Amino acid sequence: MTGVVQLSRRRFLALTGVSASGLLLGGVVPGDALAAVPAAGAEGLRLNLFVSLEEDGAVEIIAHRSEMGTGIRTSLPQVVADEMEADWARVKVVQAIGDAAYGSQNTDGSRSIRNFYATMREMGAAARHMLEAAAAERWGAAAAECRAEMHRVVHSDGRSLGFGELAAAAAQQALPAAGELTLKSRDQFRYIGRDVPMVDLHDITTGAATYGADVELPDMVYASIERTPHLGGRIASYDAAEARKVKGVLDVVELKAPDGPPGFNNVEGVAVLARNTWSAMKARQALVVKWAPNEHSSHDSERYLDALQARVQDGPGQVARERGDVDAALDAADKVIEASYRTPYLAHAPMETPVTVARVSGGRCELWACTQNPQATQAAVAAALGIDKSAVTVHVTLLGGGFGRKSKPDFSVEAARLAAHVGKPVQVNWTRTDDLRHDYFHSCSAMYLRGGMDDKGNVSAWLARQATPPIGSTFDPSVTFMDDGDLSQTFGSVPFATPNLRVESHEAPAHVRIGWLRSVYNIPFAFGVCSFVDELAHAAGRDPAEFWETMVGEDRHLDFAPEGFEFGNYGRSIEEYPYDTARFKNVLRTLAASIPWGEKLPEGQGWGLAVTRSFLAYVAVASKVEVVDGQLRVLEMHGVIDAGTVVNPDRVHAQLEGGMIFGLSVALSGEITFRDGAVQQSNYHDYQVARINQAPEVIRTHIVPSDALPAGVGEPGVPPTAPSIANAVFAATGQRVRELPLSKRFRV
């Protein structure tokens, strides 16, 4: 057993802040291959995932990933408890602080279960073996006669000892060697595959759960910050006279931004520090700040998208993937179909805005933050304060939604800088307007697709071009093209059997901070790809569900290398997680069989569907819509997911439900626009997200039973949703929508 090492109690205490006696275990997991940012990518093999057992039998299991609503604080510990044969009722989940010793804690990319399922099982199993060995030693019995069962070790003659009674002796046992560890078989699972309720459920329903803004320290002051409206903006001048007159104001501070790319640094601003939140917010409104113009202060998103669209329509770009001869096939085609699609910038808009409490004293910084990535917070704060990472402690609160926004610790850097300046603990709490205007925005995108078919509707050529400002630009402004990893999110990795196929990229220099948002580039790219397949199906006079299967072709594992495409596969090897067209088609078939696909509908109603593979999971979504007098309503949404092995089915259903509703927001009304370099939206009234009255009356989800390796779950429900709705709108009205959101065309 190479995956588990014992930890000293002191080390355990240092990592968690929890005092534990008895058995301590730590696991080693491989470095995270899909590190989202260059700065966080260089972690090697690290300790990870801890179990402790007290002499009274209490088990503490460390959650090292952030809880933002997926249920991960429950699901991973539930795996450990199962293999350990611990009684879930006696398990307490303890949130880890940020520490590289855990390996990656960056909770995004739908990675927590797929990257840590195996390790967590080993962790639990190793604990079980050590408890069994301790009991065998106590009884002078053979280990094979002793078996852990529901928080006790039972001898074959009926004697038994509780886990607590064995804790001290178990901690003295040697770690099981490689090969000694037996994992449970599927039929022995007690918790894996069961709907264990979230550990935070009671606290959430009573208001007692602690989110970022709920942390208060003695002597804490409150900050509200007026920030540059455009990328890289600098203060030209400011007048704080009126702000200083507001009762409760303590100070007004210039918050300079360092030179260089945005990265995870704070942006430039003027901060008001006050005795309470309201004084800070009110005084901040009274600030007058003038900003120096720069090359981004004329950014206009409408003109920018027009330019990107012209680029993709006008000519060939850099080739990312190529099979056969697309140009010849298009020349020879009986019918050529072409279409341009575009999608806007989006904001994450989690219900809880970014917030951090920071305290700086004695050369150390301690933070409490709603962060998806405490180690990135630690690194960014250490760099900003010029201290060592080891002098920065990051406590992770619950997150009121994250969706990728809270992987970027710019807001924690602000709190740390201000705390260092005033010498008191500081809470930085963003307003909703701050959140919408200073996001790491989801990329806008312009796409052009062209297909050729013969007179029987067989597609001979697929040409796909896009121009999309890349996330990499946030860390290096010279990055202006999508790379193969970016294009691996649907656009470049289409599973079509089409004999001639080419995927191209055009340049798109960024003028705003670009970041990853739930399912990332799959959002625009699935909209383009899945809409265009639907267009081809209708041009061929074929049923879209049947047409999708024809496009995908025979059962096989895709090999992208011969076509010059470096498929990213969400950080996992293609041998381990093949792109399996049989599973792709199966979610589609399962979906079509579960709804009245092909039913005769009243005038103004229609069904549409879309299928994607993202984060290693296969998802098909069908939507039924109604359009009456320009009013669009989504009546039904049905989703089928094949995510391989599932730990907590109820939470997987919840993520698929939530993912589809997130996709509904994208489809109906999600749009951030810029004029003169600045965001035009300011709150949920002009950046609308789906409300309960817009949610379809019927929402059904289905999980394909599978023994395959676990895949992602948090994000994959999003990509197929918007195109399924747009395709349904076409079925209902004959109007093809090629630009999101749908609110541009219909009342929603």
Next chain:
Amino acid sequence: MKLTVNGRSYDVDAEPDTPLLWVLRDELKLKGTRYGCGDAICGACTVHFNGTPTRACRLPVSAAAAGEIVTIEGLSADGSHPVQEAWRRHNVPQCGYCQAGQIMSASALLARNASPSDDEIDGAMSGNICRCGTYPRIRAAIRDLAGSEEEGAS
């Protein structure tokens, strides 16, 4: 000024224009009422003001002083209010941030209408945004209490 929250009287030293939300959170340390938008658009800060669901982020404390305020902490002593129990039965929350506001809106609805129709449920709950998309389960939990539930979500 005096403020009555969850049946208890508080002496509060705050500027009269301070929204009730910040008095609850910063002064009274009642953190279950949450900030989401500051403009009465999202419902995360919903409390009962004389029994009516009210957005605390736009209610000046000077106006709040005239009535009885109930926050999520005062809905029940131990989380045993039927709406809280239904929320747990249906595993409604995901991130949970908006759920105190959702529960306050739902409990106010059911207090004045024990068996709301589906339209009435959507109408009463449409001021509360849930970015995680727990709407199907919110509906199921309320229908459960209203006796109109056909089946749970999924």
